[in-house]
């Protein structure tokens with residue numbers, strides 16, 4: 092792995108996009124559509140608003156009702172939100188409230204603060220005194236939400252490809268829609284490899300193992316005492332947690348397999364049969380038990396890359412496995428070291444799965460001002476490298492005055508740790524910055540949260 096198929100994570104991601112399929116569409120309830128991509132444009136079922144409505148509490152009048160100088164008007168009738176408009180008597184004003192329909196013959200609403208009110212509460216005797224110049228101050232259309240001013244019946248409220256958020260839900264609900272047609276979620280399996288890895292108590296993992304008789308029973312799980320040379324699974328829960336934050340992914344509970352090549356290939360085949368992507372952890376380096384790339388090849392996978400100039404995560408492996416429908420499914424092999432697994436899942440896994448979900452581009456990143464560690468235990472780790480480096484950082488968003496630099500960027504302080512297997516240091520980080528080859532690990536850098 093001294094030479095790499097791609098010279099940056101971004102180039103590798105771009106090349107993989109072309110090889111991978113994207114998911115189809117599904118009609119789902121509004122709440123389930125949030126965070127996913129709209130596939131069909133929802134349209135207005137009627138004009139918005141559906142009739143002229145008052146935007147203020149006050150008095151509805153027509154131009155001929157207004158006196159030319161100071162004068163008074165009797166108030167006859169009231170328009171309330173949710174009721175049909177009352178009749179307007181020429182030469183008078185109609186009491187009106189925000190959201191109420193504007194009566195025929197009225198074309199503007201005087202805010203109640205603009206007039207003096209007399210005889211309130213005595214039916215038929217209420218009057219308003221209007222100051223001179225009010226006709227100019229309250230022109231035709233003032234404080235009226237015109238029928239159809241937001242859009243006409245049949246107009247789209249959002250284009251296909253829009254990310255559904257609370258704002259789109261507001262518009263859809265206002266159109267009487269209880270469902271939206273969105274891209275269906277990408278089904279992702281997480282497969283943890285390694286004979287030494289024991290599943291931490293993760294109750295959801297057990298039903299998966301039992302649910303499908305075709306899945307080999309890979310290894311003992313449970314909470315028996317660990318031998319010192321055994322490790323608890325950090326990667327399965329961590330990768331699942333990272334992916335599960337994306338509403339466009341449906342992540343199955345982690346599955347487990349040891350270091351048997353046949354069992355590994357069988358498990359991969361079963362998982363890829365039922366998922367759009369499988370993300371494995373461990374077994375991608377050059378050791379005798381690093382079996383993932385060969386197992387993926389054995390089930391017909393076509394490698395996209397094996398190894399990238401990144402640290403941590405250099406041994407990462409990606410392949411496309413053609414499905415019966417011709418859509419290329421993703422097999423992404425994350426390295427076993429937990430910091431590497433999480434960094435690569437975040438930097439490369441999310442982007443590839445986003446593509447499969449139908450997103451046209453990468454997840455937006457924020458720039459931060461990165462600082463060296465507060466108390467570097469191992470300064471050597473931070474010298475320039477001929478690789479892209481993912482440097483875990485703690486983000487200073489805790490509200491103290493120094494949290495922003497003169498440049499206005501949030502400050503991120505590098506977390507010192509012992510490298511790719513140090514989950515203790517990892518727990519002190521909020522995300523990582525991406526440092527280009529040869530660059531210093533401090534300064535203005537793109538940041539990605541876990």
Ligand SMILES: Nc1nc2c(c(=O)[nH]1)N[C@H]1C(S)=C(S)[C@@H](COP(=O)(O)OP(=O)(O)OC[C@H]3O[C@@H](n4cnc5c(N)ncnc54)[C@H](O)[C@@H]3O)O[C@H]1N2
Nearest residue numbers: 285288323324325326373374375376381405426427428431
């Ligand atoms: N001769 C070479 N050796 C290694 C190289 C190399 O280029 N040449 N690369 C190193 C790098 S960088 C990494 S990263 C690791 C990745 O190797 P694998 O993906 O094959 O991972 P494993 O060997 O299976 O495990 C590595 C390490 O991580 C622990 N591990 C594995 N899975 C888990 C888990 N689910 N939870 C917690 N910890 C886990 C495992 O016990 C090992 O200690 O390879 C280097 N070697």
Ligand code: MOO
Nearest residue numbers: 403404405431511
């Ligand atoms: O990618 Mo490895 O995690 O650099 O040790």
